[in-house]
Amino acid sequence: MKGVYMFPKNRTWRKIPFFPVLFLALFIALFSGRGEINSERVPEKVKTGYLSIQAAHSRAYLSFLAADELEGRDTPSRGQTIARRYIESLYKTWSIIPVGDAQELNRSYEQRVPMIIKHFGEGTSLEIITASSTQKFMAEKDFSYVMGVDFAGTISGPVVFCGYGISAPDLGYDDFASVDLRNKIVLVAGGKPGGQRPDTPFNSPKHWARFEGRRTPAENCARLLARKGAAALLVVDESFDHYVSPHGYIRDARISSSSNRIFSPPLSVADPMVPTFWVSPRIAEALFLKVSKNFSQTVGKIDNELKPNSFALTGLEINIKIDLKQTVSACGNLLGMIEGSDPELKNEYIVIGAHLDHIGMTKDGYVFNGADDNGSGSVGVLQIARAMALNPEKPRRSIIFAHWTGEEKGLVGSRYFLKFPTIPVKNVAAYINLDMISHDCSLDEVKKEAKMFHLPEDEIAHISGQPGKLLRAYISAPSPELATKISQLNADFIGLDVVPLLSFPMLGNSDHYFFAFERVPSVFFFTGGNEYAHTPLDTVERINAEKMAAVIRLAYLLAFSLGDEPNRLSWKQ
Ligand SMILES: [Zn+2]
DSSP: OTTOOOOOTTOOGGGSOHHHHHHHHHHHHHHTOTTOOOGGGSOHHHHHHHHHOOHHHHHHHHHHHTOGGGTTOOSSOHHHHHHHHHHHHHHHHTTOEEOSSEETTEEOSEEEEEEEEEEEOTTOEEEEEOSSOEEEEEBTTTEEEEESOOOOEEEEEEEEEOTTOOEEGGGTEETTTTOOOTTOEEEEESSOTTTTOTTSGGGSTTTGGGGOSSHHHHHHHHHHHHHHTOSEEEEEOTTTTSEEOTTSOEEOGGGSOOOOEEEOHHHHHHSOOOOEEEEOHHHHHHHHHHTTOOHHHHHHHHHHHOOOOOEEEEEEEEEEEEOEEEEEEEEEEEEEEEOOSSTTGGGSEEEEEEEOOOOOBOTTSOBOOOIIIIIIHHHHHHHHHHHHHHSSSOOSSEEEEEEESOGGGTSHHHHHHHHSOSSOGGGEEEEEEEOSOSSOOOHHHHHHHHHHTTOOHHHHHHOOOOTTTEEEEEEETTOTHHHHHHHHHIIIIIOOEEEEEEESSOOSSSTTHHHHHTTOOEEEEEOOOOTTTTSTTOOGGGOOHHHHHHHHHHHHHHHHHHHHSSSOOOOOO
């Protein structure tokens, strides 16, 4: 009983005046718990499913997916396969229909994604070669490979500097307009001209999301350069000496994951990118010094004038030796379905997805449990599958439950699904993404983000909410009715403080990104980054299970409602 509050002995319940207590109870009921929505109001049609989503279950499922024994669910890994097998067994129990790869007469839950694991040997180096000198840099210390590097051997060639690697002719800005890129190694600065300065065209309400983020703009640039016949892309990374997680959080390099790099050959063919490397500012300055220029001053000039300044670095070459060891492997997406109740509309789909993978463990045994990222979203998808299975009525459209692989490696699983779909993508009426839905949010952070999304000042001022109630909803801007629908469902039946953040393109920070490019109205529910993300401290003890269950109930009601309406959401663009 230690620590439990008890009334002092000389006071008893009988002695407490009755009316103030009644008033207090009424006050608490009215003002304290916007979240305590009476489930009586939830329509009968969806109620059984709604009531089946319980916080205690969320925590229980998550305890398995985030267990040390699953070793951080790296892509590919035994731990991730075990997680997938576990979900498959639940789906079989709940009669969820498999919609992965075709297997003779049946289909499996798995959509197999062929992969090659890349190990870079000690011989991987980058040399700056002039007539009189060779300067050598080593992998991991001064550069790291990112994507598109799927061969062993040497890439060498002359170097061109191309500003920020941005081609935006519609904004009167093109870093590639005046340079010959064929067989060139292209050096660019990370970020955008003028950085976060609000007055640049790159931060205008209509265009800012195109240039936001770290890996996504680099990947888009690598795709463009593949079409233009360039040899490689070097992106100067100011934070090179820190480890930056795929979600953008800077982490102590010493505990960063030793998580491997992968590529998927079918994707490399369908969606080619040039070999791309992050390089340290030391490499950029060394290159510029050879042509009697200064890298940071050159970039500073672009920032000030907002004009491209691209040029060849004459009299030198770069030679990148890639000592690649490859292991052929595979991993899988998991895809299940509840069939819609309408004979026509069941051929349309609402997809609810979450990445099952995380970033593995270090060589010395630190496990990155990934409870919030993204055990929480994975549990969300499976609790919604269970709710849909238990609910006697089904929505008219079919509901697909997707557990993606390789999100942490660059949205590999969802990208693969959209390139090689197991159901017609044009029939996907909406996509709901759950990634990191179990932590408290800081109001300041949410307001800062709302500002970035160009929400009007008065709306930002009105954002309120406790850390345990705040939820970000990133929404594809061409489908604004999605925001209205979410707000309505939340106000009527959930009681979280949902902040709608609309943009197009959407931010490339999770698996909704490529769905929106397919013109699928998309929402990404996210409680936000936190200090434990991508560290060994993202464990089940640190989650808020009540909040997580509330987010899952909201996503369930949204999926049911989108699945049941006679008309699909429109895409206004
Ligand atoms: Zn994630």
